[in-house]
Amino acid sequence: MSSPAATPADAAKVIAERAPGFKPRVGIVLGSGLGGLADRIEDAVTISYADLPGFPRPGVHGHAGQLVLGKLGGEPVACMQGRVHLYEGTGPAAIKLPIRTLKLVGCETLFLTCAAGSLRTEVGPGRLMAITDHINMQGTNPLVGPNDDAFGPRFPSLTDAWHPDLTGHLAWTAEGLGIALATGVYAAWLGPTFETPAEVRMLKLLGADAVGMSTVPECIVARHCGLDVVGCAVITNLGVGLGDGEVSHDQTLRAANAAAADLERLIVGFLEGLDR
Structure with a gap:
């Protein structure tokens, strides 16, 4: 007989044991090459995803695979240092469980970060883009399957999926x-291939301003369970056909690392002024 699948409550129990009495207000997900922010967390308690039941272990370079709890910008945070992507072959449960765990341990807001390719030539590598809306081009939705009424409704609305006031x-x-x-609209591409020039032109016609391979599934799960969502993409390249630069994962990591200092300052400042 197979053992029952892990639940968000199982992971939340481990977090409560490792950080007794700690209640994060903001959950943060750090994308490719952006994990350095976790080093700035004060009084940090670090838990490997391997120790959190049901947490998927990232298989992509640039994603450390650990949860860091502590204070950042004066706010208690739970920082996911790395994520999994649908292109890794993980199912929707791998996306749902970590976000729902953040909800159970007390988070009210989810701050999503990612690396993305720009579809606007005036917003080039090294820039930051606040996500105001999204287009799901991944061909699936993390809420497909039986609904868990304990977390949210069968048919959740995604009006203001990216919280206007927080943005x-x-x-x-x-x-x-x-x-x-x-600021702009983020299109989620399944990957792992980068887009073709024709696909880049299509996404521009659809109204997207940047494209990446993550983030939207987490936003959907977060909104389903009542978390407010805010997001920022680090622009690492221009979409294929819009510039002469190389498009590769190594280039993504280099550009993300170069822009990480601005993103870190932005997130810390955002947290410091959250109650103003």
């Missing part, structure tokens, strides 16, 4: 820090 606070923070923050 406005992010823009206000960037202006105060002198960080050039673009």
Whole structure:
């Protein structure tokens, strides 16, 4: 007889044992090459995904695979240092369980970060883009299958999926820090192949401003269970056919690392001003 599948409650129990009495307010998911922010967390408690029942272990370079709990910008946070992607062959449960665990341990807001290719030539590598809306081009949805009524309704609305007030606070923070923050619509591509020039043209016609291979499934799961969502993409390249630069995962990591300092300042500033 097979053992029962792990649940978010199982992972939340481990977190409660490792960090007794700690209740994070904000969950943060760090994308490719952006894991350095976790090093700034004060009084950190670090838990490997391997020790959290049901947490999938990332198989992509640039994703450490650990949860870091502590204070950042004066706020208690739970920071996921790395994520899994649907192109790795993981099913929807691999996306749902970590986000629902963050909900169970007390998070009210989810801050999503990612690396992305720009579909606007004026927003080039090294820029940051606040996500205002998304287009799901992955051909699936993490909520496919039986609904868990304990977390949310069968047919959740995605109106204002990316919280307008939180996005406005992010823009206000960037202006105060002198960080050039673009805004736009993020298209989620399944991957693992990068888009063709024709697909880039199609996404532009659909109204997308950037494209990546993550983030949207987590937003959907978060909204389903009542978390407010805010997000920021690090632009690592121009879409294929829009520039002469190389498009590869190594290039993505290099560009993300170069922009990480601005993203870290932005997130810390965002947290510091959260109650203003």
